[in-house]
Amino acid sequence: MSVTGIGEFGLIDRVTARLPQGASCLLGPGDDGAVLAAPDARVVASTDVLVEGRHFRRDWSAARDVGHRAAAANLADIAAMGATPTALLVALCMPADLDPAWAEELADGLGAEAATVGASVVGGDMSASPTLTIAVTALGDLGGRAPVVRSGARPGHVVALAGRSGYAAAGYTVLSRGFRTPKILVEAYRRPEVPYAAGAHAARLGATAMIDVSDGLLADLGHVARASGVGIDVRRDAFEVPRQMRDAAQALGVDPYSWILAGGDDHALAATFPPAVALPDPWRAVGRVTEGAGVTVDGEAYDGPTGWDHFR
Amino acid sequence: MSVTGIGEFGLIDRVTARLPQGASCLLGPGDDGAVLAAPDARVVASTDVLVEGRHFRRDWSAARDVGHRAAAANLADIAAMGATPTALLVALCMPADLDPAWAEELADGLGAEAATVGASVVGGDMSASPTLTIAVTALGDLGGRAPVVRSGARPGHVVALAGRSGYAAAGYTVLSRGFRTPKILVEAYRRPEVPYAAGAHAARLGATAMIDVSDGLLADLGHVARASGVGIDVRRDAFEVPRQMRDAAQALGVDPYSWILAGGDDHALAATFPPAVALPDPWRAVGRVTEGAGVTVDGEAYDGPTGWDHFR
Numbered sequence: 139m140s141v142t143g144i145g146e147f148g149l150i151d152r153v154t155a156r157l158p159q160g161a162s163c164l165l166g167p168g169d170d171g172a173v174l175a176a177p178d179a180r181v182v183a184s185t186d187v188l189v190e191g192r193h194f195r196r197d198w199s200a201a202r203d204v205g206h207r208a209a210a211a212n213l214a215d216i217a218a219m220g221a222t223p224t225a226l227l228v229a230l231c232m233p234a235d236l237d238p239a240w241a242e243e244l245a246d247g248l249g250a251e252a253a254t255v256g257a258s259v260v261g262g263d264m265s266a267s268p269t270l271t272i273a274v275t276a277l278g279d280l281g282g283r284a285p286v287v288r289s290g291a292r293p294g295h296v297v298a299l300a301g302r303s304g305y306a307a308a309g310y311t312v313l314s315r316g317f318r319t320p321k322i323l324v325e326a327y328r329r330p331e332v333p334y335a336a337g338a339h340a341a342r343l344g345a346t347a348m349i350d351v352s353d354g355l356l357a358d359l360g361h362v363a364r365a366s367g368v369g370i371d372v373r374r375d376a377f378e379v380p381r382q383m384r385d386a387a388q389a390l391g392v393d394p395y396s397w398i399l400a401g402g403d404d405h406a407l408a409a410t411f412p413p414a415v416a417l418p419d420p421w422r423a424v425g426r427v428t429e430g431a432g433v434t435v436d437g438e439a440y441d442g443p444t445g446w447d448h449f450r
Numbered sequence: 451m452s453v454t455g456i457g458e459f460g461l462i463d464r465v466t467a468r469l470p471q472g473a474s475c476l477l478g479p480g481d482d483g484a485v486l487a488a489p490d491a492r493v494v495a496s497t498d499v500l501v502e503g504r505h506f507r508r509d510w511s512a513a514r515d516v517g518h519r520a521a522a523a524n525l526a527d528i529a530a531m532g533a534t535p536t537a538l539l540v541a542l543c544m545p546a547d548l549d550p551a552w553a554e555e556l557a558d559g560l561g562a563e564a565a566t567v568g569a570s571v572v573g574g575d576m577s578a579s580p581t582l583t584i585a586v587t588a589l590g591d592l593g594g595r596a597p598v599v600r601s602g603a604r605p606g607h608v609v610a611l612a613g614r615s616g617y618a619a620a621g622y623t624v625l626s627r628g629f630r631t632p633k634i635l636v637e638a639y640r641r642p643e644v645p646y647a648a649g650a651h652a653a654r655l656g657a658t659a660m661i662d663v664s665d666g667l668l669a670d671l672g673h674v675a676r677a678s679g680v681g682i683d684v685r686r687d688a689f690e691v692p693r694q695m696r697d698a699a700q701a702l703g704v705d706p707y708s709w710i711l712a713g714g715d716d717h718a719l720a721a722t723f724p725p726a727v728a729l730p731d732p733w734r735a736v737g738r739v740t741e742g743a744g745v746t747v748d749g750e751a752y753d754g755p756t757g758w759d760h761f762r
Contacts, residue, residue, distance in 0.1 A: 164492060165597055165599065168600075168677070169531065169597075169599050169600050169677075170496060170527040170528075170530040170531050170600075170660075170661060170662050171494040171495055171496035171527050171528055171530070171531045171533070171588075171590070171597075172494070172495050172496070173492050173493070173494055173495075173531070173592070173597050174492065174493050174494075174495060175491070175492060176488035176490075176491050176492055176493045177491055178488075178491075179487070179488050179489055179490075179491050180476060180485055180486065180487060180488055181485070181486050181488045181493045181589065182483040182484070182485055182486075183483055183484050183485075183486060183537065183539055183572065183573060183587070183589060184482060184483035184484070184539070184573060185539040185540070185541045185573060185574050185575045185585075185587060186541070186575050187541035187542075187543055187575045187576075187577050187585065188577075189543055189577050189578070189579040191580075192577060192578060192579065193577070214482075215482040215483050216482075216483055218482040218483070219481065219482050219483045219485070221483070225495065227495055227496070227497040227587050228497070229497045229498070229499035229541070229585035229587075230499075231499055231501055231581070231583055231585075260495065261495060261496060261497055262497050263497045263498050263499045263585075264499075265499050265500075265501050265504060265505070266501070266504060267501040267504065267581050267583060268503075268580065268581050269543070269579050269580050269581035269583070271543055271579060271581070271583050271585075273497075273499065273541035273543075273575075273583075273585030275495070275497060275539050275541075275587035276483075277493065277495060277589075278483070280485070285477055285481075285483075285485050287477065287481050288480070288481050288482075348482070349482060350482050365480070365481075
């Protein structure tokens with residue numbers, strides 16, 4: 139059975155039947171548009187696209203995993219604005235010979251990840267395409283707070299991280315060398331564990347800037363530094379290298395800090411806070427905002443790659 | 451020069467510099483998410499994807515035309531809910547050897563079409579991909595009105611159309627036979643002329659159901675009939691065949707009513723109204739809601755294809 143066999147509308151019916159709706163959804167799939175509650179009278183919106191061979195591989199990740207990752211990448215962007223995610227819309231382009239079960243399991247993963255924050259997949263579109271592509275738009279509500287943008291970091295502020303750093307990159311390296319373990323790293327690549335609630339929490343705590351770590355920690359802190367007109371210094375000793383990561387790094391001949399400092403795809407949240415703010419779990423200090431420009435590690439330039447460019 | 455040459459962030463900078471922002475945009479491109487005004491405290495959202503070779507061809511349409519069409523397809527969905535469009539988000543997947551000018555001109559077209567309704571491109575994502583793909587999400591505001599869904603048509607209601615029917619399909623046929631004229635048809639395919647304001651107007655007039663004609667008039671009215679549990683009968687004589695369409699149909703050996711009744715991509719709006727409603731321009735009656743099921747033409751089954759399935 140292929141998606142061509144059951145047709146566009148048949149597949150849409152099958153997929154939407156598997157998508158329970160969240161409390162913010164006033165009108166779900168099946169009409170020209172969905173209607174979502176936006177109690178704040180503002181809505182946060184973000185789009186991220188995943189392309190097969192570039193952002194995922196079907197031999198590395200099950201359809202359900204790809205759904206979790208696609209949702210997480212977008213929900214994390216909403217959290218990084220200090221907002222609470224409410225909804226996802228998904229454009230799915232797929233080869234005509236794709237098994238419809240793959241699309242259904244993708245939808246299961248998207249819906250399950252969204253459900254962890256009370257959101258749901260409220261709409262979307264499907265098309266045949268030679269390249270399996272998943273474009274997701276996430277919406278969120280600010281709950282009366284100001285959005286936490288990238289440009290508010292000031293010298294003296296503390297740089298803090300919520301969530302994991304380097305796990306997904308390590309998992310990617312493990313998979314790319316043909317291994318399937320350590321499981322904790324491979325699973326981190328397949329399904330990032332994003333501390334979504336830490337985003338709105340940071341906004342309430344007075345975070346001055348925030349970003350979702352998707353390109354790589356140093357690269358994403360570079361976006362904050364550039365937008366804020368400041369420098370950022372990261373302390374290497376703020377990061378403990380977990381045992382499995384250390385073992386994998388040794389076995390593969392990789393510096394584990396290249397995963398921690400430059401690996402993306404964990405979708406941790408990085409934020410800056412005034413120094414007086416006491417940081418509650420899961421936030422932990424990893425550096426400081428400085429005068430100047432650019433991102434340094436222990437006061438020195440970092441000479442490895444700092445992140446990921448999706449054209450290179 | 452290729453998109454690989456200037457890189458993801460270079461191209462994002464170039465493109466966003468060309469996108470003026472509308473009044474609803476509180477925070478535009480450059481952060482993890484955009485922030486839009488949603489004064490109604492609800493937001494309408496819809497996603498449509500365009501895939502090269504299936505929804506557009508670069509040898510048939512300039513980049514700017516593709517931008518107009520991609521925006522129109524999504525803005526029309528918002529209008530068909532009775533809402534006013536406020537914003538677009540765009541995920542653009544492109545071959546690494548694409549000329550960055552193509553992406554910039556696409557953005558110009560997206561922005562220009564959005565600007566016709568006071569909306570703007572507030573965010574997006576870019577990735578390399580073997581297949582040029584444009585996934586657009588549109589957002590809109592209901593202005594305190596109930597959304598006009600597909601399920602409200604009742605026997606005795608009038609079926610009305612705002613906008614053109616068959617022009618884009620005729621233009622597509624003309625181009626697929628290797629011709630470039632008549633210009634009015636080819637241009638209608640390249641840049642649909644959507645009566646956006648007629649959507650919110652229909653909601654204020656008391657429209658009971660509404661849909662954007664994208665798959666084909668009879669196919670889309672079929673969606674309304676199914677959702678409403680009614681039949682719909684369309685009068686063939688409600689449609690005058692314009693001279694250029696008649697000439698092109700004759701030259702190409704096509705029944706022009708196959709374009710008018712089954713051609714999609716004009717993004718006209720079709721709606722049903724209680725019979726007491728006086729229909730103002732651009733709305734015009736084209737049929738009636740009946741007891742029963744399915745769509746008929748002059749009381750009889752239509753034996754041609756009624757629309758478009760994107761997997762077939």
